Structure formats: C-alpha cells, structure tokens
C-alpha cells in the first residue's frame with residue numbers, strides 16, 4: 545500500500561518538577577536547601593532516511609509521545625533526563641502544522657534531522673532559589689510542559705522529471721522503455737494509481753530520475769479523477785514532460801488535451817507551469833499522428849520543444865533524453881518553503897511573537913488573564929506552597945499584569961482568573 549498523507553499527534557515530554565528539600569546532617573545544625581532540578585523532557589525529532597518509500601508505518605502510529613523528565617530529588621540530585629525520540633521518515637516528506645497550515649519541515653536529504661516538538665525544561669529545585677535574604681526557600685518550579693503539535697505528513701516524490709498527461713497516453717510505457725522500472729501498462733484509464741520511479745541512464749553517461757505519474761483529467765485541481773493527491777507529487781519534479789497521444793486514438797483531439805492539462809496545472813496552487821515543460825508526442829506509429837503533429841507544431845513550436853516518439857517501438861528517445869539532461873543542468877530545484885519562512889525553528893519563532901499575556905474583561909467584576917508566557921509560568925509554579933504563590937504573584941507584578949488589570953478598570957474585590965486559578969484583585 546502506498547500511503548502518502550497521514551495525520552499525527554506529537555507530544556514532547558514535560559520537564560520533571562523541581563524538588564523542595566533540606567539537608568539534614570548530623571554535625572550541621574542548619575541544613576541548607578538541597579532540592580535538585582527536574583530532568584528535561586524528551587523531544588521528538590524526525591530524520592530522513594533513504595530506502596524508506598512510504599508513510600505506511602505512521603498508519604499504525606498516530607501518536608508519538610516522548611517521555612517526561614524525572615522529578616528532582618533531595619541531596620541536590622537532579623531528575624533523570626528523558627530520552628529523545630527519533631523517527632525515520634522517507635526523503636521527500638514534508639511536515640505541516642495543522643493549525644496554521646504552514647510547512648515546518650521539508651526533508652530533502654538523507655540524514656537531515658529536524659526538531660518537531662521540543663521537550664520541556666526541568667523545573668528548578670529549591671537549592672536554586674536560595675539568596676542572601678531567603679536561605680530557606682520553600683519554592684521549586686514545576687517542569688515546563690512539552691510542546692504538543694498536530695501535524696500532517698505528506699510524502700512527495702522527488703524526481704528530476706515527471707511524466708504528466710491524460711490516462712492511457714503512454715506514460716508508463718515511456719518509463720518502462722527508458723528505465724529498469726516495470727510499471728503496469730494497460731489500455732484502460734488509471735492503470736497507474738501511485739507514482740513509479742526509475743533512473744534513466746543517458747548514453748553519454750549522465751543520469752536522472754524519472755517519475756511516471758497517474759493520469760490527470762479535466763477538473764483534477766478540484767479533486768476530480770485521482771486529482772489533487774497526484775498533482776501534489778508533480779510539485780517535486782523540476783521538469784514536466786507533457787505526454788500526448790498524438791494519434792488521438794481514443795477520439796480526443798491532442799491539441800485540446802494539451803490545453804486541458806495545462807489548465808489543470810495552472811490552477812493548482814504550486815505554480816507548476818513556471819517550470820520547464822517538454823512535450824512528448826507519443827504513439828507516432830499510429831495512423832493520423834503525423835497530421836496531428838503538424839497541427840500541433842504549427843500552433844506551439846515557438847513556445848515548446850516537441851519530441852515525436854513511439855514508446856511502443858522505442859523510437860525517438862535519444863534526442864529527448866539528451867534534451868532533458870541538458871535542461872536539468874540549468875533548472876533549479878523548486879523549494880516548497882517560502883524563503884522568509886525557515887523550516888528549522890519556525891514553530892519557536894512563531895511562539896516568540898505572541899505577547900506574554902492579555903487581559904480580557906469577562907464580566908462586571910471579572911477578568912481573565914491569558915497568554916502563553918503567563919500560562920507557562922503558572923503551570924511551572926507550585927502554588928500550593930506559600931513561597932511558590934509569592935513567586936507567581938511577584939513575577940506577575942514584574943510582567944506588568946497588575947498595572948494592566950488596573951488600566952482595564954479592575955477594582956478591589958474583583959475576581960481574576962488564570963486557567964484554573966482564581967484570585968481576588970486588591971490594589
């Protein structure tokens with residue numbers, strides 16, 4: 545089975561909580577704070593591996609969860625660092641963030657490794673909170689939550705040149721004629737249901753990767769026929785080889801076929817028509833092909849390079865293959881990621897832009913504090929302890945939350961909510 549699109553939930557491990565402990569030693573009358581830090585939570589990485597060709601493994605692995613870090617311990621012992629998880633993906637996999645729809649990683653090279661969800665930092669133990677003023681700190685941080693993200697993985701075939709065109713025009717026959725691949729060939733439509741790949745060895749020693757793609761029909765960009773899933777694969781081809789049944793053996797006019805397919809490619813969002821296109825006029829051995837070829841050349845010869853061939857008779861290939869190899873030298877790879885949007889670290893950059901907190905009035909005497917930074921601070925603070933509570937409130941003051949509440953019109957006695965925590969506002 546060829547799986548080329550899956551949704552996966554990824555959860556990095558939470559950092560371990562810091563520990564509150566004090567040294568008790570026989571000859572030391574006042575033991576100092578000795579609570580260790582929590583260990584870091586496990587992160588989730590993906591790494592591209594050659595030899596893998598489908599995302600089938602993910603069909604049964606819809607959730608990837610890394611371990612939490614160990615809790616800090618007494619005697620200044622830090623909690624255990626959790627192991628990271630490294631998942632292998634095929635080259636050509638892209639990872640999209642389901643919320644924003646953006647590409648967060650694009651695996652092009654063997655061994656390329658990207659961080660997908662970062663494990664939480666361990667909370668600091670009370671030993672870290674000792675100051676000259678407070679030598680018996682009764683506060684420790686909870687571990688930072690691990691990142692959680694829903695992603696879609698898509699596998700795109702990476703090929704130098706891709707054969708596109710209506711069903712049954714001879715795309716698979718071409719692949720079988722010039723490479724060692726053995727795709728299924730038949731005279732019914734949609735014989736090819738998933739891409740086939742082969743390596744073409746040109747007579748002068750050069751080589752390139754050729755992809756035989758499933759047939760397209762009118763309306764493909766709206767999902768008709770095998771539709772979008774296959775237009776997606778075309779994105780990764782540097783050169784498009786537009787195959788026509790120039791004999792019109794199925795009763796269609798090849799000139800019309802050409803327009804319909806170009807229109808589909810044009811309407812698909814990935815600017816497919818911007819890459820070089822070579823026209824292959826196939827089935828030249830059939831009656832009527834010469835007249836059609838002449839009509840086609842009359843209309844298009846200034847715009848497109850056209851190669852008449854017969855895939856069945858294996859004739860006409862040499863010039864075509866040299867031409868493709870030459871064109872590939874001049875054609876850059878099309879990147880799927882906008883230059884402005886770097887793949888690595890993108891998620892974190894994005895989070896950095898969010899404000900530390902926002903305050904909303906939720907009722908006449910009620911306010912709510914929201915925001916990633918303040919929520920994280922709250923989750924990391926052990927407020928059941930007096931000193932922890934003080935730490936939270938003093939940090940909130942430092943962040944400007946008290947002032948912001950006042951500016952929003954908070955009065956003494958109003959209720960303020962922060963996640964599941966509520967407190968009464970006093971100026």
Ligand SMILES: Nc1nc2c(ncn2[C@@H]2O[C@H](COP(=O)(O)OP(=O)(O)OP(=O)(O)O)[C@@H](O)[C@H]2O)c(=O)[nH]1
Nearest residue numbers: 711712713714715716717730734735736759855856
């Ligand atoms: N006469 C003739 N028939 C050909 C030629 N090339 C392919 N065919 C025939 O056309 C039919 C379709 O060929 P395929 O290679 O399966 O076509 P395809 O474009 O891969 O079709 P789909 O996979 O359905 O999109 C088969 O019966 C082939 O034998 C050719 O040059 N001349």
Ligand SMILES: [Mg+2]
Nearest residue numbers: 715716735736
């Ligand atoms: Mg085919």
